[in-house]
Amino acid sequence: MFSERDRVAAGEPARHQVSELPPISVVVTEHRLHRVSCPCCGKTVRADLPGGVPAGAFGPRLEAAVATLSVRNRVSRRDLVELAGELFGVSLSIGTVDAIVQRTGEALESPYQGLLDHIRAAPAVNLDETGWRLRGGKRTLWGAFTQKAALLRIAPDRHERELDALIGEQFAGIACSDRWWAYNKLAPDRRQVCWSHLVRDFTAHAEGMAARKELGETGLRIAERVFDAWNAFKRDGDRRALKRRVAPLKRELHTLLETNAIKHARNRYTKTIAGNLLKLWPALWTFTEIDGVEPTNNHAERGLRGAVIYRKLSLGSQSNQGEHTIERLLSASITCRLQKRSLFAYLTELLATKPRGDPAPTLI
Numbered sequence: 283m284f285s286e287r288d289r290v291a292a293g294e295p296a297r298h299q300v301s302e303l304p305p306i307s308v309v310v311t312e313h314r315l316h317r318v319s320c321p322c323c324g325k326t327v328r329a330d331l332p333g334g335v336p337a338g339a340f341g342p343r344l345e346a347a348v349a350t351l352s353v354r355n356r357v358s359r360r361d362l363v364e365l366a367g368e369l370f371g372v373s374l375s376i377g378t379v380d381a382i383v384q385r386t387g388e389a390l391e392s393p394y395q396g397l398l399d400h401i402r403a404a405p406a407v408n409l410d411e412t413g414w415r416l417r418g419g420k421r422t423l424w425g426a427f428t429q430k431a432a433l434l435r436i437a438p439d440r441h442e443r444e445l446d447a448l449i450g451e452q453f454a455g456i457a458c459s460d461r462w463w464a465y466n467k468l469a470p471d472r473r474q475v476c477w478s479h480l481v482r483d484f485t486a487h488a489e490g491m492a493a494r495k496e497l498g499e500t501g502l503r504i505a506e507r508v509f510d511a512w513n514a515f516k517r518d519g520d521r522r523a524l525k526r527r528v529a530p531l532k533r534e535l536h537t538l539l540e541t542n543a544i545k546h547a548r549n550r551y552t553k554t555i556a557g558n559l560l561k562l563w564p565a566l567w568t569f570t571e572i573d574g575v576e577p578t579n580n581h582a583e584r585g586l587r588g589a590v591i592y593r594k595l596s597l598g599s600q601s602n603q604g605e606h607t608i609e610r611l612l613s614a615s616i617t618c619r620l621q622k623r624s625l626f627a628y629l630t631e632l633l634a635t636k637p638r639g640d641p642a643p644t645l646i
Contacts, residue, residue, distance in 0.1 A: 342634040401428065408585070409425070414436050427585045432617045453468075456575050476578050512569070
């Protein structure tokens with residue numbers, strides 16, 4: 283029997299050849315600063331770092347990689363220590379990883395404020411909230427989203443005062459959300475109620491009896507036709523045609539709600555949902571009037587999905603400073619994804635500007 287080496291020596295082609303991967307090159311730049319002492323007075327003088335060189339032990343690319351793996355890829359601190367050794371040949375500790383993430387959060391203070399200003403001035407914003415944890419205690423993660431930006435803020439609860447802290451008391455745009463009571467502080471004509479949530483409510487009623495079943499089934503048929511009209515508008519862009527298709531649906535739904543709010547007033551389930559929707563009536567149809575407003579709040583729910591996964595893996599935050607760090611990092615991560623922008627490249631640029639004293643690059 284001939285070995286593979288014998289066949290290659292005889293001129294035969296090697297079997298199962300595996301192409302070699304290009305070597306990974308790591309450039310390590312070390313700055314050594316001489317320190318001298320005066321023999322007379324004992325005063326110690328040390329040389330200064332070159333301009334633009336950070337004072338820490340690691341450069342902006344490595345720190346950006348650590349922050350990106352932490353927030354975007356949700357790699358734990360312990361696994362990051364292992365990955366840094368295998369991928370970059372760098373020896374890190376868990377505490378060092380945490381310190382890098384915190385420094386990145388501090389560097390994001392100014393870009394985060396820019397996102398806040400953008401959200402408060404936006405003509406239309408999608409809003410949603412979900413649970414969070416601080417040392418095991420209950421907190422709330424609020425999210426505000428436009429097509430190109432995301433702002434996340436951790437707050438004590440879901441009260442309307444936290445909504446003001448997020449979008450400002452003078453917010454003049456359109457807010458698309460679910461029907462959580464805190465959003466009721468906004469005028470119905472400045473809101474868009476999510477039809478996807480409404481479909482879930484109609485589905486629940488359709489599984490009931492008598493008046494509830496009738497309300498649910500009729501509501502689902504109307505909702506299906508509303509989405510058909512919206513999909514047709516997305517194809518042709520004809521807003522007049524959208525209003526024409528929706529007009530009979532508005533009349534049918536209004537009659538249905540009035541019937542259940544008055545005729546079936548003894549049924550508290552149908553009376554409650556019918557009464558609430560009548561109070562919010564203009565907020566059901568804002569998407570037919572204003573550009574940039576959609577009938578659902580799916581944009582916000584998709585935006586919060588990554589943050590929810592992060593919370594489940596990390597069990598929330600362990601300090602108030604940790605809350606500020608993660609809300610800034612998550613905001614930067616989601617914003618870069620919405621803009622199809624590299625989070626690693628942005629954080630590298632951000633961390634490189636700080637030692638030079640340059641203004642932080644904006645996220646929007």
